[in-house]
Amino acid sequence: MGLVGVQENGDGEMALSLGNKNKYKRMDSELSDDFDDDVSNYHHQLERKRSTRKYVLACAFFASLNNVLLGYDVGVMSGAIIFIQEDLKISEVQEEVLVGILSIISLLGSLAGGRTSDIIGRKWTIAFAAVVFQIGAAIMTLAPSFQVLMMGRVLAGVGIGFGVMIAPVYIAEISPTAERGSLTSFPEICINLGILFGYVSNYAFSGLSVHINWRVMLAVGILPSVFIGVALFIIPESPRWLVMQNRVEEARSVLLKTNENEKDVDERLSEIVAAAGTSNGEKTEERAVWHELLNPSPSIRWMLITGFGIQCFQQITGIDATVYYSPEIFKSAGIENNSKLLAATVAVGVTKTAFILIATFLVDRVGRKPLLYVSTIGMTVCLFTLSLSLGLLGNGQLGIALGILCVCGNVAFFSVGMGPICWILTSEIFPLRLRAQASALGAVGNRVCSGLVAMSFLSVSRSITVAGTFFLFSLLSALSVLFVYKIVPETKGKSLEQIELLFQNENEWQASEVELGDSEHLVQKA
Numbered sequence: 001m002g003l004v005g006v007q008e009n010g011d012g013e014m015a016l017s018l019g020n021k022n023k024y025k026r027m028d029s030e031l032s033d034d035f036d037d038d039v040s041n042y043h044h045q046l047e048r049k050r051s052t053r054k055y056v057l058a059c060a061f062f063a064s065l066n067n068v069l070l071g072y073d074v075g076v077m078s079g080a081i082i083f084i085q086e087d088l089k090i091s092e093v094q095e096e097v098l099v100g101i102l103s104i105i106s107l108l109g110s111l112a113g114g115r116t117s118d119i120i121g122r123k124w125t126i127a128f129a130a131v132v133f134q135i136g137a138a139i140m141t142l143a144p145s146f147q148v149l150m151m152g153r154v155l156a157g158v159g160i161g162f163g164v165m166i167a168p169v170y171i172a173e174i175s176p177t178a179e180r181g182s183l184t185s186f187p188e189i190c191i192n193l194g195i196l197f198g199y200v201s202n203y204a205f206s207g208l209s210v211h212i213n214w215r216v217m218l219a220v221g222i223l224p225s226v227f228i229g230v231a232l233f234i235i236p237e238s239p240r241w242l243v244m245q246n247r248v249e250e251a252r253s254v255l256l257k258t259n260e261n262e263k264d265v266d267e268r269l270s271e272i273v274a275a276a277g278t279s280n281g282e283k284t285e286e287r288a289v290w291h292e293l294l295n296p297s298p299s300i301r302w303m304l305i306t307g308f309g310i311q312c313f314q315q316i317t318g319i320d321a322t323v324y325y326s327p328e329i330f331k332s333a334g335i336e337n338n339s340k341l342l343a344a345t346v347a348v349g350v351t352k353t354a355f356i357l358i359a360t361f362l363v364d365r366v367g368r369k370p371l372l373y374v375s376t377i378g379m380t381v382c383l384f385t386l387s388l389s390l391g392l393l394g395n396g397q398l399g400i401a402l403g404i405l406c407v408c409g410n411v412a413f414f415s416v417g418m419g420p421i422c423w424i425l426t427s428e429i430f431p432l433r434l435r436a437q438a439s440a441l442g443a444v445g446n447r448v449c450s451g452l453v454a455m456s457f458l459s460v461s462r463s464i465t466v467a468g469t470f471f472l473f474s475l476l477s478a479l480s481v482l483f484v485y486k487i488v489p490e491t492k493g494k495s496l497e498q499i500e501l502l503f504q505n506e507n508e509w510q511a512s513e514v515e516l517g518d519s520e521h522l523v524q525k526a
Contacts, residue, residue: 049260053179056258060171060183062231064190066129066163068224069137071191073102073156075198075349076221078324079206079342080214087210088146092458098150099324100455102157107444107451109161114440116162122170122238125162130225133159141219165443168427169436173238174258177495178364184427185360185420192356192415194224195323196349203342240432240496243272271497272432289437299503300431304438306487307426311442313480314422315449317379318473319414321457322407323348328458332390332466333403344404351408355415367492368421369484375417376481382410383474391467418480422446428491431500 077099085095109129117125136155143149167187175183201220205213239258242251251272255265296304322329326348327341335341362371386406393399430438461469491499 052258052260056175056179056183059174059235059258060186061190062228062235063126063167063170064186065224065228065231066126066133066160067167067187067190068194068197069130069133069156069221070160070164071194071196072198072201072221072224073160073194074191074320074323075195075345076201076217077198078326078345079199079202080217082327082338083206083210083214084149087214088149090146094146096455096458098146098153100451100453101150102153102160103320103447103451103454105154105157105451106161106164106447109158109163110165110440110443110447111161112440113162113165113443114437117166117169117241117436118244122166122173122241123232123235125166126170126235127228127232129159129162129166130228131159132156132162134222134225135159137218137222137225141215141222161443161447164447165440166436168423169439170238172424172427172496173240173435174236174254176259177493180364180424180428180496182360182364184424185356185363187423188415188420189353189356189360192349192353192419196346196353199342199346199349203339203346206339206342239269240272240435243269244432248273268495271495274497289434293434293438293441300434302487303429303503304441306489307429307438307442308445309483309487310418310422310425311446312449313476313483314418315446315453316473317414317418317477317480318383318453318470319411319419320450321453321469321473322410323352324454325457326407328461329386329390329407329466330400330403334396334400347404348408348411352411352415355412356420359416359420362416363421363424364492367490368425369488369490371417372421372484372488373417373481375413375419375421376477376484378413378416379410379418380474380477380481382406382413383470383477386410387467387469387471387474389467390470391465425488425491428496428499429489429503432496 081095081099084090084098090098109132113125113129116128120128133156136152136157136159139152139155140149141152143152164187168184171184171186172180197220198217201217205216207213208216236254236257237250239251239254242248242254248269252265252269255268256262259265259268292300293304326345327338330341330344335344359371383406386403389399389402389406393402426439426442427435457469460472464472489502491502494502
Protein backbone atom coordinates (compact mmCIF):
# COMPACT_ATOMS: atom_id res chain seq x y z
CA MET A 1 0.00 0.00 0.00
CA GLY A 2 2.78 2.38 0.89
CA LEU A 3 4.48 1.73 -2.44
CA VAL A 4 1.29 2.42 -4.27
CA GLY A 5 0.82 5.64 -2.28
CA VAL A 6 4.29 6.75 -3.13
CA GLN A 7 3.63 5.93 -6.75
CA GLU A 8 0.44 7.85 -6.60
CA ASN A 9 2.23 10.73 -4.92
CA GLY A 10 4.94 10.45 -7.48
CA ASP A 11 2.38 10.43 -10.27
CA GLY A 12 0.63 13.32 -8.58
CA GLU A 13 3.83 15.29 -8.27
CA MET A 14 4.72 14.50 -11.85
CA ALA A 15 1.30 15.54 -12.97
CA LEU A 16 1.59 18.73 -10.96
CA SER A 17 4.99 19.40 -12.45
CA LEU A 18 3.72 18.84 -15.95
CA GLY A 19 0.70 21.00 -15.18
CA ASN A 20 2.92 23.87 -14.05
CA LYS A 21 5.03 23.50 -17.16
CA ASN A 22 1.91 23.61 -19.34
CA LYS A 23 0.71 26.65 -17.38
CA TYR A 24 4.02 28.44 -17.97
CA LYS A 25 3.91 27.48 -21.63
CA ARG A 26 0.40 28.92 -21.93
CA MET A 27 1.45 32.17 -20.21
CA ASP A 28 4.51 32.46 -22.48
CA SER A 29 2.26 31.88 -25.48
CA GLU A 30 -0.21 34.56 -24.35
CA LEU A 31 2.59 37.07 -23.71
CA SER A 32 4.06 36.29 -27.10
CA ASP A 33 0.67 36.79 -28.77
CA ASP A 34 0.16 40.10 -26.93
CA PHE A 35 3.65 41.22 -27.92
CA ASP A 36 3.01 40.29 -31.55
CA ASP A 37 -0.28 42.21 -31.46
CA ASP A 38 1.47 45.28 -30.00
CA VAL A 39 4.19 45.13 -32.65
CA SER A 40 1.58 44.70 -35.38
CA ASN A 41 -0.45 47.66 -34.07
CA TYR A 42 2.69 49.77 -33.79
CA HIS A 43 3.68 49.03 -37.39
CA HIS A 44 0.13 49.70 -38.52
CA GLN A 45 0.07 53.07 -36.75
CA LEU A 46 3.52 53.95 -38.11
CA GLU A 47 2.50 53.04 -41.64
CA ARG A 48 -0.73 55.02 -41.31
CA LYS A 49 1.22 58.03 -39.99
CA ARG A 50 3.59 57.92 -42.94
CA SER A 51 0.87 57.50 -45.57
CA THR A 52 -1.27 60.25 -44.00
CA ARG A 53 1.65 62.66 -43.88
CA LYS A 54 2.53 61.97 -47.52
CA TYR A 55 -1.10 62.49 -48.55
CA VAL A 56 -1.45 65.79 -46.68
CA LEU A 57 1.90 67.01 -48.04
CA ALA A 58 0.75 66.20 -51.58
CA CYS A 59 -2.52 68.06 -51.03
CA ALA A 60 -0.70 71.12 -49.66
CA PHE A 61 1.78 71.15 -52.53
CA PHE A 62 -0.79 70.80 -55.30
CA ALA A 63 -3.06 73.41 -53.70
CA SER A 64 -0.11 75.82 -53.67
CA LEU A 65 0.78 75.53 -57.36
CA ASN A 66 -1.16 78.69 -58.23
CA ASN A 67 1.25 80.55 -55.98
CA VAL A 68 4.13 79.43 -58.19
CA LEU A 69 2.40 81.45 -60.92
CA LEU A 70 2.39 84.58 -58.77
CA GLY A 71 6.02 84.11 -57.81
CA TYR A 72 7.06 83.40 -61.38
CA ASP A 73 5.32 86.53 -62.61
CA VAL A 74 7.02 88.67 -59.95
CA GLY A 75 10.44 87.21 -60.75
CA VAL A 76 10.19 87.08 -64.52
CA MET A 77 8.73 90.56 -64.89
CA SER A 78 11.76 92.09 -63.15
CA GLY A 79 13.88 91.04 -66.14
CA ALA A 80 11.29 90.84 -68.91
CA ILE A 81 10.34 94.49 -68.41
CA ILE A 82 13.82 95.50 -69.60
CA PHE A 83 13.20 93.85 -72.97
CA ILE A 84 9.49 94.77 -73.18
CA GLN A 85 10.49 98.40 -72.78
CA GLU A 86 12.99 98.05 -75.61
CA ASP A 87 10.68 96.05 -77.90
CA LEU A 88 7.35 97.86 -77.44
CA LYS A 89 8.92 101.29 -76.72
CA ILE A 90 6.86 101.90 -73.55
CA SER A 91 7.37 104.85 -71.21
CA GLU A 92 8.45 104.69 -67.57
CA VAL A 93 4.87 105.36 -66.43
CA GLN A 94 3.60 102.51 -68.63
CA GLU A 95 6.33 100.31 -67.15
CA GLU A 96 5.10 101.06 -63.62
CA VAL A 97 1.48 100.41 -64.60
CA LEU A 98 2.38 97.16 -66.36
CA VAL A 99 4.28 95.87 -63.34
CA GLY A 100 1.83 97.03 -60.66
CA ILE A 101 -1.51 96.43 -62.37
CA LEU A 102 -1.39 92.68 -61.73
CA SER A 103 -1.42 93.21 -57.96
CA ILE A 104 -4.19 95.81 -58.13
CA ILE A 105 -6.39 93.69 -60.41
CA SER A 106 -5.75 90.55 -58.35
CA LEU A 107 -7.87 92.11 -55.60
CA LEU A 108 -10.92 91.45 -57.82
CA GLY A 109 -10.05 87.77 -57.84
CA SER A 110 -9.41 87.76 -54.10
CA LEU A 111 -12.72 89.52 -53.36
CA ALA A 112 -14.66 87.16 -55.62
CA GLY A 113 -12.68 84.17 -54.39
CA GLY A 114 -14.22 84.11 -50.93
CA ARG A 115 -17.78 83.87 -52.13
CA THR A 116 -16.85 81.61 -55.07
CA SER A 117 -15.10 79.13 -52.79
CA ASP A 118 -18.15 79.03 -50.51
CA ILE A 119 -20.36 78.20 -53.52
CA ILE A 120 -18.33 75.80 -55.68
CA GLY A 121 -15.86 74.62 -53.04
CA ARG A 122 -12.19 75.25 -52.23
CA LYS A 123 -10.92 72.60 -54.66
CA TRP A 124 -12.70 73.88 -57.76
CA THR A 125 -11.81 77.48 -56.96
CA ILE A 126 -8.16 76.41 -57.20
CA ALA A 127 -8.88 74.93 -60.65
CA PHE A 128 -10.76 78.05 -61.80
CA ALA A 129 -7.83 80.26 -60.77
CA ALA A 130 -5.44 78.21 -62.91
CA VAL A 131 -7.67 78.40 -66.00
CA VAL A 132 -8.06 82.18 -65.80
CA PHE A 133 -4.31 82.66 -65.37
CA GLN A 134 -3.52 80.39 -68.34
CA ILE A 135 -5.72 82.47 -70.62
CA GLY A 136 -4.09 85.70 -69.43
CA ALA A 137 -0.55 84.31 -69.80
CA ALA A 138 -1.28 83.13 -73.35
CA ILE A 139 -2.55 86.59 -74.33
CA MET A 140 0.56 88.25 -72.83
CA THR A 141 2.85 85.87 -74.71
CA LEU A 142 1.27 86.72 -78.08
CA ALA A 143 0.67 90.44 -77.41
CA PRO A 144 1.62 92.66 -80.36
CA SER A 145 1.16 95.90 -78.41
CA PHE A 146 1.11 97.43 -74.93
CA GLN A 147 -2.71 97.49 -74.91
CA VAL A 148 -3.06 93.75 -75.62
CA LEU A 149 -0.30 93.01 -73.12
CA MET A 150 -2.33 94.89 -70.50
CA MET A 151 -5.45 92.83 -71.33
CA GLY A 152 -3.53 89.62 -70.65
CA ARG A 153 -2.04 91.10 -67.50
CA VAL A 154 -5.54 91.93 -66.17
CA LEU A 155 -6.77 88.35 -66.70
CA ALA A 156 -3.61 86.90 -65.16
CA GLY A 157 -4.12 89.21 -62.17
CA VAL A 158 -7.67 87.97 -61.59
CA GLY A 159 -6.47 84.35 -61.70
CA ILE A 160 -3.66 85.08 -59.26
CA GLY A 161 -6.11 86.86 -56.95
CA PHE A 162 -8.23 83.70 -56.73
CA GLY A 163 -5.14 81.54 -56.23
CA VAL A 164 -3.40 83.46 -53.45
CA MET A 165 -6.64 83.78 -51.48
CA ILE A 166 -7.81 80.16 -51.63
CA ALA A 167 -4.58 78.15 -51.15
CA PRO A 168 -3.90 79.07 -47.47
CA VAL A 169 -7.58 78.63 -46.57
CA TYR A 170 -7.74 75.17 -48.17
CA ILE A 171 -4.49 73.98 -46.59
CA ALA A 172 -5.44 75.26 -43.12
CA GLU A 173 -8.76 73.42 -43.35
CA ILE A 174 -7.28 70.02 -44.29
CA SER A 175 -4.15 70.13 -42.11
CA PRO A 176 -3.69 68.40 -38.74
CA THR A 177 -3.33 70.94 -35.91
CA ALA A 178 0.28 70.05 -35.09
CA GLU A 179 1.47 70.63 -38.65
CA ARG A 180 -0.86 73.40 -39.81
CA GLY A 181 1.76 76.15 -39.60
CA SER A 182 4.38 74.39 -41.70
CA LEU A 183 1.84 73.17 -44.25
CA THR A 184 0.14 76.57 -44.57
CA SER A 185 3.55 78.05 -45.39
CA PHE A 186 3.63 75.97 -48.59
CA PRO A 187 2.01 78.77 -50.66
CA GLU A 188 4.83 81.11 -49.63
CA ILE A 189 7.38 78.42 -50.48
CA CYS A 190 5.81 78.12 -53.92
CA ILE A 191 5.86 81.90 -54.39
CA ASN A 192 9.58 81.86 -53.64
CA LEU A 193 10.19 78.93 -55.97
CA GLY A 194 8.28 80.81 -58.66
CA ILE A 195 10.38 83.94 -58.12
CA LEU A 196 13.57 81.86 -58.40
CA PHE A 197 12.32 80.17 -61.59
CA GLY A 198 11.45 83.62 -62.96
CA TYR A 199 14.95 84.94 -62.26
CA VAL A 200 16.55 81.87 -63.83
CA SER A 201 14.25 82.20 -66.85
CA ASN A 202 15.32 85.82 -67.28
CA TYR A 203 18.97 84.84 -67.25
CA ALA A 204 18.48 81.77 -69.49
CA PHE A 205 16.48 83.49 -72.25
CA SER A 206 18.05 86.95 -72.17
CA GLY A 207 20.35 85.96 -75.04
CA LEU A 208 17.45 85.59 -77.50
CA SER A 209 16.33 88.45 -79.73
CA VAL A 210 14.51 91.31 -78.00
CA HIS A 211 11.26 90.52 -79.83
CA ILE A 212 11.30 86.87 -78.71
CA ASN A 213 13.01 86.60 -75.32
CA TRP A 214 10.39 88.28 -73.11
CA ARG A 215 7.60 86.30 -74.82
CA VAL A 216 9.35 83.00 -74.06
CA MET A 217 9.90 84.15 -70.46
CA LEU A 218 6.17 84.83 -70.02
CA ALA A 219 5.09 81.65 -71.87
CA VAL A 220 7.04 79.40 -69.47
CA GLY A 221 4.73 80.64 -66.69
CA ILE A 222 1.86 78.63 -68.17
CA LEU A 223 3.52 75.29 -67.35
CA PRO A 224 2.83 75.11 -63.56
CA SER A 225 -0.90 75.56 -64.09
CA VAL A 226 -0.97 72.43 -66.29
CA PHE A 227 -0.03 70.32 -63.25
CA ILE A 228 -3.07 71.66 -61.40
CA GLY A 229 -5.22 69.58 -63.76
CA VAL A 230 -3.45 66.49 -62.43
CA ALA A 231 -3.91 67.73 -58.86
CA LEU A 232 -7.70 67.69 -59.17
CA PHE A 233 -7.59 63.89 -59.28
CA ILE A 234 -5.54 63.76 -56.05
CA ILE A 235 -6.68 66.42 -53.62
CA PRO A 236 -9.99 66.09 -51.72
CA GLU A 237 -12.47 68.83 -50.97
CA SER A 238 -12.03 70.69 -47.67
CA PRO A 239 -13.80 68.80 -44.86
CA ARG A 240 -14.90 72.10 -43.32
CA TRP A 241 -16.52 73.21 -46.58
CA LEU A 242 -18.25 69.81 -46.83
CA VAL A 243 -19.67 70.29 -43.32
CA MET A 244 -20.97 73.73 -44.34
CA GLN A 245 -22.82 71.94 -47.17
CA ASN A 246 -24.23 69.38 -44.68
CA ARG A 247 -22.14 66.64 -46.32
CA VAL A 248 -20.90 65.44 -42.94
CA GLU A 249 -20.13 61.82 -43.92
CA GLU A 250 -17.97 62.98 -46.84
CA ALA A 251 -16.16 65.30 -44.45
CA ARG A 252 -15.55 62.38 -42.10
CA SER A 253 -13.99 60.31 -44.90
CA VAL A 254 -11.63 63.19 -45.74
CA LEU A 255 -10.64 63.57 -42.08
CA LEU A 256 -9.86 59.85 -41.96
CA LYS A 257 -7.36 60.41 -44.77
CA THR A 258 -5.76 63.53 -43.29
CA ASN A 259 -5.56 62.65 -39.57
CA GLU A 260 -2.99 60.19 -38.23
CA ASN A 261 -5.13 58.99 -35.32
CA GLU A 262 -8.52 57.55 -36.23
CA LYS A 263 -9.75 58.11 -32.66
CA ASP A 264 -9.43 61.88 -33.11
CA VAL A 265 -11.57 62.04 -36.24
CA ASP A 266 -14.99 62.06 -34.54
CA GLU A 267 -13.82 64.64 -32.01
CA ARG A 268 -12.46 66.89 -34.78
CA LEU A 269 -15.65 66.43 -36.78
CA SER A 270 -17.79 67.45 -33.79
CA GLU A 271 -15.70 70.61 -33.35
CA ILE A 272 -16.07 71.49 -37.05
CA VAL A 273 -19.83 70.88 -37.00
CA ALA A 274 -20.17 73.09 -33.91
CA ALA A 275 -18.00 75.82 -35.46
CA ALA A 276 -20.00 75.72 -38.68
CA GLY A 277 -23.18 76.29 -36.70
CA THR A 278 -24.73 72.97 -37.73
CA SER A 279 -26.34 70.24 -35.68
CA ASN A 280 -27.61 66.98 -37.17
CA GLY A 281 -27.37 68.50 -40.61
CA GLU A 282 -29.42 71.59 -39.77
CA LYS A 283 -27.88 75.08 -40.08
CA THR A 284 -28.59 77.56 -37.37
CA GLU A 285 -29.60 81.10 -38.14
CA GLU A 286 -26.54 83.35 -38.55
CA ARG A 287 -26.16 86.97 -39.50
CA ALA A 288 -25.19 87.51 -43.13
CA VAL A 289 -21.44 87.09 -43.46
CA TRP A 290 -20.70 90.50 -44.96
CA HIS A 291 -23.00 92.20 -42.45
CA GLU A 292 -21.01 90.55 -39.67
CA LEU A 293 -17.72 91.64 -41.22
CA LEU A 294 -18.89 95.24 -41.70
CA ASN A 295 -20.50 95.39 -38.24
CA PRO A 296 -18.16 93.16 -36.26
CA SER A 297 -18.30 92.12 -32.64
CA PRO A 298 -15.22 93.04 -30.55
CA SER A 299 -13.59 89.65 -31.11
CA ILE A 300 -14.22 89.72 -34.89
CA ARG A 301 -12.93 93.31 -35.03
CA TRP A 302 -9.69 92.21 -33.39
CA MET A 303 -9.37 89.34 -35.86
CA LEU A 304 -9.87 91.74 -38.78
CA ILE A 305 -7.28 94.19 -37.43
CA THR A 306 -4.81 91.34 -36.98
CA GLY A 307 -5.42 89.69 -40.37
CA PHE A 308 -5.76 92.83 -42.48
CA GLY A 309 -2.92 94.60 -40.68
CA ILE A 310 -0.37 91.81 -41.05
CA GLN A 311 -1.23 91.50 -44.76
CA CYS A 312 -0.70 95.21 -45.36
CA PHE A 313 2.57 95.33 -43.40
CA GLN A 314 3.87 92.43 -45.45
CA GLN A 315 3.77 94.63 -48.56
CA ILE A 316 4.28 98.24 -47.44
CA THR A 317 7.73 97.31 -46.14
CA GLY A 318 8.72 97.04 -49.82
CA ILE A 319 9.29 93.36 -50.52
CA ASP A 320 7.66 93.44 -53.97
CA ALA A 321 9.58 96.58 -54.87
CA THR A 322 12.77 94.78 -53.86
CA VAL A 323 11.90 91.76 -56.01
CA TYR A 324 10.30 93.52 -59.02
CA TYR A 325 12.94 96.22 -59.27
CA SER A 326 16.04 94.41 -58.02
CA PRO A 327 17.81 95.17 -61.34
CA GLU A 328 17.11 98.89 -60.76
CA ILE A 329 18.41 98.66 -57.20
CA PHE A 330 21.60 96.90 -58.29
CA LYS A 331 22.01 99.43 -61.10
CA SER A 332 21.85 102.20 -58.48
CA ALA A 333 24.53 100.33 -56.52
CA GLY A 334 26.82 100.36 -59.58
CA ILE A 335 26.15 97.21 -61.67
CA GLU A 336 25.63 98.22 -65.31
CA ASN A 337 25.77 95.09 -67.50
CA ASN A 338 22.30 93.50 -68.07
CA SER A 339 23.65 89.97 -67.79
CA LYS A 340 25.33 90.77 -64.45
CA LEU A 341 22.16 92.46 -63.22
CA LEU A 342 20.08 89.36 -63.94
CA ALA A 343 22.74 87.08 -62.40
CA ALA A 344 22.59 89.15 -59.19
CA THR A 345 18.81 88.72 -59.08
CA VAL A 346 19.27 84.92 -59.22
CA ALA A 347 21.25 85.20 -55.97
CA VAL A 348 18.28 87.04 -54.44
CA GLY A 349 15.93 84.28 -55.57
CA VAL A 350 18.13 81.51 -54.17
CA THR A 351 18.38 83.31 -50.82
CA LYS A 352 14.63 83.90 -50.61
CA THR A 353 13.84 80.26 -51.38
CA ALA A 354 16.41 78.83 -48.97
CA PHE A 355 15.16 80.82 -45.98
CA ILE A 356 11.50 80.02 -46.55
CA LEU A 357 12.45 76.36 -46.03
CA ILE A 358 13.96 77.30 -42.67
CA ALA A 359 10.70 79.01 -41.71
CA THR A 360 8.72 75.91 -42.66
CA PHE A 361 10.84 73.83 -40.29
CA LEU A 362 10.61 76.28 -37.37
CA VAL A 363 7.09 77.70 -37.46
CA ASP A 364 5.40 74.81 -35.62
CA ARG A 365 8.34 74.35 -33.27
CA VAL A 366 9.13 77.86 -31.97
CA GLY A 367 5.83 79.56 -32.81
CA ARG A 368 4.62 82.43 -34.99
CA LYS A 369 5.58 85.45 -32.88
CA PRO A 370 9.26 84.70 -32.25
CA LEU A 371 9.78 84.27 -36.00
CA LEU A 372 7.85 87.48 -36.69
CA TYR A 373 10.07 89.39 -34.26
CA VAL A 374 13.27 88.08 -35.84
CA SER A 375 11.85 88.78 -39.30
CA THR A 376 10.63 92.35 -38.79
CA ILE A 377 13.66 93.47 -36.77
CA GLY A 378 16.05 91.93 -39.30
CA MET A 379 14.23 93.53 -42.23
CA THR A 380 14.35 96.93 -40.52
CA VAL A 381 18.13 96.69 -40.06
CA CYS A 382 18.72 95.52 -43.66
CA LEU A 383 16.48 98.19 -45.22
CA PHE A 384 18.09 100.96 -43.15
CA THR A 385 21.60 99.72 -44.01
CA LEU A 386 20.67 99.50 -47.72
CA SER A 387 19.48 103.11 -47.68
CA LEU A 388 22.77 104.22 -46.08
CA SER A 389 24.79 102.16 -48.56
CA LEU A 390 23.03 103.57 -51.63
CA GLY A 391 23.13 107.11 -50.27
CA LEU A 392 26.69 107.28 -48.92
CA LEU A 393 28.93 104.70 -50.59
CA GLY A 394 28.20 105.50 -54.24
CA ASN A 395 29.00 103.07 -57.06
CA GLY A 396 32.24 101.46 -55.81
CA GLN A 397 32.87 97.78 -55.23
CA LEU A 398 32.05 98.12 -51.52
CA GLY A 399 28.72 99.75 -52.38
CA ILE A 400 27.87 96.95 -54.83
CA ALA A 401 28.80 94.22 -52.34
CA LEU A 402 26.90 95.83 -49.46
CA GLY A 403 23.90 96.50 -51.70
CA ILE A 404 23.66 92.85 -52.76
CA LEU A 405 24.21 91.70 -49.15
CA CYS A 406 21.44 93.98 -47.81
CA VAL A 407 18.94 92.99 -50.51
CA CYS A 408 19.64 89.29 -49.90
CA GLY A 409 19.46 89.87 -46.13
CA ASN A 410 16.13 91.66 -46.47
CA VAL A 411 14.52 88.86 -48.50
CA ALA A 412 16.04 86.27 -46.13
CA PHE A 413 14.51 87.86 -43.02
CA PHE A 414 11.24 88.37 -44.90
CA SER A 415 11.10 84.70 -45.88
CA VAL A 416 11.85 83.41 -42.39
CA GLY A 417 8.88 85.20 -40.82
CA MET A 418 6.71 87.89 -42.39
CA GLY A 419 6.41 86.10 -45.74
CA PRO A 420 4.84 82.79 -44.71
CA ILE A 421 3.37 83.67 -41.31
CA CYS A 422 1.25 86.47 -42.76
CA TRP A 423 -0.72 83.88 -44.77
CA ILE A 424 -0.70 81.33 -41.94
CA LEU A 425 -2.31 83.78 -39.49
CA THR A 426 -4.90 85.01 -41.98
CA SER A 427 -6.01 81.47 -42.76
CA GLU A 428 -6.32 80.31 -39.14
CA ILE A 429 -7.64 83.19 -37.00
CA PHE A 430 -11.14 83.62 -38.49
CA PRO A 431 -14.22 81.51 -37.61
CA LEU A 432 -15.28 78.96 -40.20
CA ARG A 433 -18.41 80.87 -41.23
CA LEU A 434 -16.30 83.95 -42.05
CA ARG A 435 -12.99 82.38 -43.04
CA ALA A 436 -13.23 82.53 -46.83
CA GLN A 437 -14.53 86.11 -47.06
CA ALA A 438 -12.31 87.45 -44.27
CA SER A 439 -9.25 85.82 -45.84
CA ALA A 440 -10.30 87.40 -49.12
CA LEU A 441 -10.32 90.83 -47.45
CA GLY A 442 -6.82 90.20 -46.13
CA ALA A 443 -5.63 89.17 -49.58
CA VAL A 444 -7.19 92.34 -51.02
CA GLY A 445 -5.23 94.48 -48.56
CA ASN A 446 -2.08 92.58 -49.48
CA ARG A 447 -2.58 92.97 -53.24
CA VAL A 448 -3.58 96.66 -53.05
CA CYS A 449 -0.49 97.52 -51.02
CA SER A 450 1.67 95.46 -53.35
CA GLY A 451 0.24 97.21 -56.39
CA LEU A 452 0.61 100.69 -54.92
CA VAL A 453 4.25 100.03 -54.00
CA ALA A 454 5.06 98.48 -57.39
CA MET A 455 3.30 101.24 -59.36
CA SER A 456 4.93 104.09 -57.45
CA PHE A 457 8.46 102.81 -56.76
CA LEU A 458 10.14 104.29 -59.83
CA SER A 459 8.38 107.65 -59.49
CA VAL A 460 9.11 107.92 -55.76
CA SER A 461 12.72 106.88 -56.36
CA ARG A 462 13.10 109.65 -58.91
CA SER A 463 11.72 112.15 -56.40
CA ILE A 464 13.55 111.18 -53.20
CA THR A 465 16.23 108.79 -54.63
CA VAL A 466 16.36 105.01 -54.25
CA ALA A 467 18.19 105.47 -50.93
CA GLY A 468 15.41 107.72 -49.61
CA THR A 469 12.77 105.21 -50.70
CA PHE A 470 14.41 102.40 -48.75
CA PHE A 471 14.78 104.61 -45.71
CA LEU A 472 11.00 105.08 -45.86
CA PHE A 473 10.57 101.29 -46.09
CA SER A 474 12.79 100.87 -43.01
CA LEU A 475 10.53 103.20 -41.00
CA LEU A 476 7.45 101.22 -42.02
CA SER A 477 9.26 98.01 -41.12
CA ALA A 478 9.99 99.41 -37.65
CA LEU A 479 6.26 100.05 -37.23
CA SER A 480 5.57 96.41 -38.13
CA VAL A 481 7.66 95.32 -35.12
CA LEU A 482 5.36 97.32 -32.86
CA PHE A 483 2.27 95.91 -34.60
CA VAL A 484 3.43 92.33 -33.99
CA TYR A 485 4.18 93.10 -30.34
CA LYS A 486 0.83 94.77 -29.59
CA ILE A 487 -1.68 93.02 -31.83
CA VAL A 488 -0.68 89.55 -33.01
CA PRO A 489 -1.44 86.56 -30.70
CA GLU A 490 0.44 83.25 -30.65
CA THR A 491 -1.56 80.47 -32.35
CA LYS A 492 0.97 77.63 -32.33
CA GLY A 493 -0.46 74.25 -31.27
CA LYS A 494 -4.12 75.35 -31.23
CA SER A 495 -6.90 73.99 -33.42
CA LEU A 496 -8.77 76.44 -35.65
CA GLU A 497 -11.73 76.24 -33.31
CA GLN A 498 -9.55 76.92 -30.23
CA ILE A 499 -8.07 79.99 -31.94
CA GLU A 500 -11.58 81.39 -32.38
CA LEU A 501 -12.12 81.03 -28.62
CA LEU A 502 -8.74 82.66 -28.00
CA PHE A 503 -9.92 85.91 -29.56
CA GLN A 504 -13.12 85.79 -27.52
CA ASN A 505 -11.21 85.44 -24.24
CA GLU A 506 -8.88 88.37 -23.68
CA ASN A 507 -7.31 86.85 -20.55
CA GLU A 508 -6.45 83.65 -22.36
CA TRP A 509 -5.00 85.72 -25.18
CA GLN A 510 -2.76 87.63 -22.79
CA ALA A 511 -1.64 84.39 -21.17
CA SER A 512 -0.71 82.97 -24.57
CA GLU A 513 1.29 86.01 -25.67
CA VAL A 514 4.91 85.42 -26.58
CA GLU A 515 7.05 88.25 -25.29
CA LEU A 516 9.90 89.89 -27.15
CA GLY A 517 12.36 88.21 -24.81
CA ASP A 518 11.36 84.83 -26.24
CA SER A 519 12.55 85.85 -29.68
CA GLU A 520 15.77 87.20 -28.22
CA HIS A 521 16.27 83.81 -26.58
CA LEU A 522 15.64 82.19 -29.97
CA VAL A 523 18.31 84.37 -31.60
CA GLN A 524 20.79 83.55 -28.82
CA LYS A 525 20.15 79.82 -29.28
CA ALA A 526 20.62 80.15 -33.06
